[in-house]
Amino acid sequence: MEQAKELLVNMGPQHPSTHGVLRLMVKLDGETVTWCEPDIGYLHRCFEKLSEFKTYPQVIPFTDRTDYLAAITNELCFVEGTEKLFGDAIVVPERAQYIRVLLAEFQRICSHLLALGAMAMDIGAITPFLYAWRDREKMYSLFERITGGRMLYNYLRIGGVRNDLPAGILGTPTDGEDKADQTIWGFINYFDSYVWPQWEALVTDNRIFQWRTQDVGKLSAANAIAYGASGAVLRGSGVKFDLRKNLPNAIYDRFEFDIPVGKAGGDCFDRWIVRAEEMRQSSRIVKQALAWLAENPGETMGKVPRILKPPKGEIYHRIEGARGEVSCYIVSDGGTNPYKVKWRSPCFVHLQLMPLICPGQKIADVIAILGSIDIVLGEVDR
Amino acid sequence: MAENQVPGQELDWLNDSVVVSDAEANQNVIVGKLPAVVQKVLGWGYGNSTWPLGFGIACCAIEMMAASCSKYDIARFGSEAVRMSPRQADLMIVAGTVNEKMAVVVRRLYDQMAEPKFVIAMGACASNGGPYWDTYNVVDGVHKVVPVDVYVPGCPPRPEALLQALMEIQEMLKTGKRGLITKG
Ligand code: SF4
Numbered sequence: 121m122e123q124a125k126e127l128l129v130n131m132g133p134q135h136p137s138t139h140g141v142l143r144l145m146v147k148l149d150g151e152t153v154t155w156c157e158p159d160i161g162y163l164h165r166c167f168e169k170l171s172e173f174k175t176y177p178q179v180i181p182f183t184d185r186t187d188y189l190a191a192i193t194n195e196l197c198f199v200e201g202t203e204k205l206f207g208d209a210i211v212v213p214e215r216a217q218y219i220r221v222l223l224a225e226f227q228r229i230c231s232h233l234l235a236l237g238a239m240a241m242d243i244g245a246i247t248p249f250l251y252a253w254r255d256r257e258k259m260y261s262l263f264e265r266i267t268g269g270r271m272l273y274n275y276l277r278i279g280g281v282r283n284d285l286p287a288g289i290l291g292t293p294t295d296g297e298d299k300a301d302q303t304i305w306g307f308i309n310y311f312d313s314y315v316w317p318q319w320e321a322l323v324t325d326n327r328i329f330q331w332r333t334q335d336v337g338k339l340s341a342a343n344a345i346a347y348g349a350s351g352a353v354l355r356g357s358g359v360k361f362d363l364r365k366n367l368p369n370a371i372y373d374r375f376e377f378d379i380p381v382g383k384a385g386g387d388c389f390d391r392w393i394v395r396a397e398e399m400r401q402s403s404r405i406v407k408q409a410l411a412w413l414a415e416n417p418g419e420t421m422g423k424v425p426r427i428l429k430p431p432k433g434e435i436y437h438r439i440e441g442a443r444g445e446v447s448c449y450i451v452s453d454g455g456t457n458p459y460k461v462k463w464r465s466p467c468f469v470h471l472q473l474m475p476l477i478c479p480g481q482k483i484a485d486v487i488a489i490l491g492s493i494d495i496v497l498g499e500v501d502r
Numbered sequence: 503m504a505e506n507q508v509p510g511q512e513l514d515w516l517n518d519s520v521v522v523s524d525a526e527a528n529q530n531v532i533v534g535k536l537p538a539v540v541q542k543v544l545g546w547g548y549g550n551s552t553w554p555l556g557f558g559i560a561c562c563a564i565e566m567m568a569a570s571c572s573k574y575d576i577a578r579f580g581s582e583a584v585r586m587s588p589r590q591a592d593l594m595i596v597a598g599t600v601n602e603k604m605a606v607v608v609r610r611l612y613d614q615m616a617e618p619k620f621v622i623a624m625g626a627c628a629s630n631g632g633p634y635w636d637t638y639n640v641v642d643g644v645h646k647v648v649p650v651d652v653y654v655p656g657c658p659p660r661p662e663a664l665l666q667a668l669m670e671i672q673e674m675l676k677t678g679k680r681g682l683i684t685k686g
């Protein structure tokens with residue numbers, strides 16, 4: 121009797137840990153993965169085509185919806201790209217620049233919290249996910265006061281931001297835990313003194329978690345570069361590259377922060393550590409921005425024409441988003457609509473690492489790997 | 503007595519104003535009202551334990567997660583047991599944009615669910631295509647694929663709105679507005 125050597129297993133599109141609607145086809149020999157192939161397109165929403173029919177400001181809400189966990193950084197990428205297209209015609213006020221950085225970094229903390237929580241949940245620890253949401257809700261209420269939206273904001277504008285920060289949202293450096301959902305200082309202090317140590321103690325130092333993630337899903341630095349990885353995946357493999365330092369957009373060159381890198385050869389645990397550490401660095405940036413914003417009131421919207429018609433030309437703009445390098449390529453034909461918008465999303469690039477990393481791993485580790493590269497399907501398919 | 507009842511009126515029994523006539527009182531009151539009692543008990547039971555299918559599609563799924571976590575705590579309404587298998591789930595929350603490739607999957611999952619089953623279309627996308635309504639790949643409204651019980655407006659709706667939709671379903675079940683078998 122002939123025995124089948126390999127078993128083809130379909131994970132998704134409805135699967136608890138595919139972070140949305142990803143379908144993974146996995147071939148198994150016993151419990152070991154021999155082949156893995158992602159199938160995408162279940163969330164293709166025609167973002168790029170749609171933006172050809174929208175004016176520049178109308179595209180901004182759609183950029184939110186590509187990566188719905190880190191909306192501000194996506195908006196930032198498109199808005200800055202368009203401003204670049206205008207050249208010197210649009211000057212963004214300094215205060216708006218600081219607000220942008222403040223929110224982008226605040227968003228990064230928010231996004232990483234969910235990434236870590238979801239990864240822990242995929243591996244089997246449900247509690248961290250609930251803790252992540254406890255803190256995200258606090259951040260959401262702050263975001264809501266600033267921008268009006270909990271999750272998708274449409275807050276940045278070409279030439280500035282929509283409105284100034286509401287009175288009293290900054291708080292004072294002495295604000296403690298009780299103000300965590302009322303002032304940004306309150307949250308940051310709460311984060312530094314309570315949230316981060318708790319994650320450290322609860323998950324990072326947890327032996328079971330370490331066993332599940334260490335030496336799993338190794339990605340060498342050479343492969344990471346060759347496959348175009350960025351963000352925490354690239355830095356987890358030990359490559360010290362962060363666009364905020366290497367090619368600063370906005371005003372990132374004015375802030376002091378470090379770039380954490382993985383040390384153990386790019387396994388899942390490295391990527392975890394890098395994300396966790398990045399949250400702390402983001403909180404450092406937020407504090408610096410807060411200090412500046414408290415002392416420098418002013419305009420938050422530069423002078424822009426009523427109807428935005430960028431001059432003919434094309435631009436490629438890249439920034440460091442929460443998941444990696446977000447970039448957009450905008451072609452303008454001088455009209456009110458972009459002629460073409462091309463979005464480069466880090467998750468799409470990271471997903472193609474799956475066929476590289478997964479073979480040789482156990483089936484249960486595929487979930488850990490998927491959690492550690494932190495994909496958002498909205499951004500993969502767009 | 504049971505056969506005299508028009509189906510929709512079965513639950514008039516629950517109203518205070520129902521007067522039991524002498525002729526009815528002479529009959530066995532309890533047995534005569536059994537269908538209504540059974541429906542009431544079932545409605546109460548199903549309404550307070552509608553288990554959702556763990557199935558998020560796009561941005562709205564994040565708000566769905568928020569609803570099931572500590573601040574909004576969907577467990578207060580008996581729906582915290584998220585089932586990963588459609589065969590064990592009662593409630594499908596379509597949270598996100600359904601495109602042509604996904605529509606097939608949504609229908610298939612729906613068909614695999616056992617009766618009684620309910621569908622909430624969460625968010626503008628699931629209700630009518632939302633911001634993506636006129637694109638080449640998006641199904642404008644999940645009602646084109648599966649029968650929908652409650653629509654939740656918003657992009658994304660707040661978790662409270664989802665909870666309200668859940669309460670709507672409980673209400674439907676308890677008052678008998680919606681039978682336990684899906685029609686259509
Ligand atoms: S309704 Fe809005 S938030 Fe919900 S899936 Fe559609 S675009 Fe996303």
